[in-house]
Amino acid sequence: MDPLILVAGAGVAAGAMNALAGGGSFISLPALIAAGVPPVLANTSSTVALYPGGMASAWAYRDGLAGVADVDLRPLLAVTLLGGVAGAFLLLHTSTRAFDAVLPWLLLVAACALGFGRRIGEWMRARWRVRPAVVLGLQFGLGIYGGYFGGAVGIMMMAVWGLLGSHDIKSMHPPRTLMVTAANTMAVLIFIAAGAVQWRETLVMLIAASLGGYGGALLGKRIPAPLVRAGTLLLTACITVAFFVRAYG
Template sequence: MDSLLTLFAAGLAAGAMNALAGGGSFVSLPALIAAGVPPVQANASSTVALFPGGLASAWAYRDGLSPGAGGVSLKVLLAVTVLGGVSGALLLLHTPSAAFREALPWLMLVAFLTLAFGRTVGAKLRARGHIGKSVMLPVQFALGVYGGYFGGAVGIMMIAVWGLLEGVDPKQLNARRTLMVSAANLMAVATFIAAHAVYWEQTAVMLVASIGGGYAGAQLGRRTPARVIRIGTLLLTAAITTWFFVRAQ
């Protein structure tokens, strides 16, 4: 019962974080591991638990979708992302638990650094140059793989890449970001379910809680200064990332 209550609280927090600034997996994944779920299956279960919230966000942004990115059609981007998501999910399922446990702190560090500096770095890169369509597709595939494999802060990574291609305001890319992240996660979710990699009791508790947390987070976001949200998110994700490195020693 204690572990289920912990998972419910973690689901609330993860849903709220995703609604506010991203990084919900920083809470959901450690909670599942602490509840006794093996690391690979914990990552799969976390993806499934947080998927409905991301899908709801994609639906909410549907009116803001653009035809594509820098001359690459939305359908092509979607197909490449879906293919990457399946590849990443399969790669995760074929990663030994011990190897994934060793890689996990570094994956979380990459996600934390992206949360902390991704937008700043993206803005500086946009000021210096652009990338072409020939580079866009393999990079988008790689982002889909990362999304299916781990996915932390992948939306921010996508915005940074697309900004280099188009040079537009990142806010205009939110609709496309949520769609692509949801597409990669959808294929990952389907793959994890088909492979029986989901711990359903723990996942169901977290899934229900994350929906409520997402709604509460959206309401809180309207009343809380963006700076406060960002600082709180970075402090929490930094603490959890540090804990994973200490735990790995």
Template sequence: MDSLWVLAGAGFAAGAMNALAGGGSFVSLPALIAVGVPPVLANTTSTVALYPGSMASAWAYRDSLSGVGEVPLRPLLIVTLLGGIAGALLLLNMPSRSFNAALPWLLLAATCALGFGRRVGEWVRTRCRLRPAVVLCLQFCLGVYGGYFGGAVGIMMVAVWSLLGAHDLKRMSGPRVLMVTAANTMAVLIFIAAGAVDWPAAAVMLVTASLGGYAGAIAGKRIPGSVVRYGTLALTACITVAFFVRARG
């Protein structure tokens, strides 16, 4: 019963975080590992469990979907889907010990993206402006990362898009959620086909993450962005430190 409540609460929180700022896997992945799911299976299960929440968020943002800078929405979507396929296949075909060793560093990269991604994007934008073709290549790489792990991938996308001159964060919320959902769509299909899902755990999170995703999208229109950002950053930093400690133990 305790495990049920842990998974339910983590699912809701993760769904809300993905809608607000990204990084929901920082909550769902540790929760699954805490209740005894092996790390790689926990990662695939987390992706499947959070998927409906991402879909709910994308639906909530359906009226604000558009291209980014000079890049239309369709090419961004296609390369993200292809990247999601590559990332999911990479995860399933790598030794589990490799993923375990990489996990703390993946969390650290995601935490840095949450904390500094937008600033780095703005700093680089003042010095260069990328062509749409380059941005599409970077978007493919982000799709790979999204299919493989995905922590804070939405923030990474916003940082890259800022290099196109797109700096209206609120306007980019819709495309961000859609692209994250696109990468996850391919990963989810592959993980299900491969039988790489802990369905009892996923079932609990599927429901609560959907509720959290929609609630987070609605709340995101009212809560100050600074509150969301700093709260998310503090939580992700603590979890990252905990996983480095775990890796040394």
């Protein structure tokens, strides 16, 4: 199969997956690696390719933007941007061998967040309440994760914000989308400036992911949510196992 056809198909699927349930990088990253892009470049290129879809979502949520519980939006945004910068530079200074070793664990963390993030957040809220300063520190760490890899980081953010005692999940969607986009914005700018993007594959995937995101949004109105969730979790589990076998098998 022509690598660009593989990349285009993966882009459509990743865009649709992000629109339906999140986790599109579980498809885009392995596809780029399978197409011959080195793992670190595949990660940077995947981030750039999926970025426009995230930006569009952030724009769509702009009217609902507000702070989270007792934390104002501006400090949240500031620490997320700084974290995104740190994470992007950390990725650029990670060797291919080291990234190959850590990638399965990053996928495992993201898969667990996709599968159990909401339950973990509820369990944590029942036991702890934290001060806003602690949440800002955790947010900085999530910004680093977002700039470095970013899988399911939005779900992780909502779990952390829940420790402030906010139970209105719907109200957290706009700031979550903005923060994820903020971390990715810094990463994208740094990756492009560093020349760390495989442009041919990235542009093909970017266009395909945009089309897939639109189609996924339409499908989301027809496919039952439990079916979408089950399919997403099955796919992420299979890909995570495959990368553990690739790295350690």
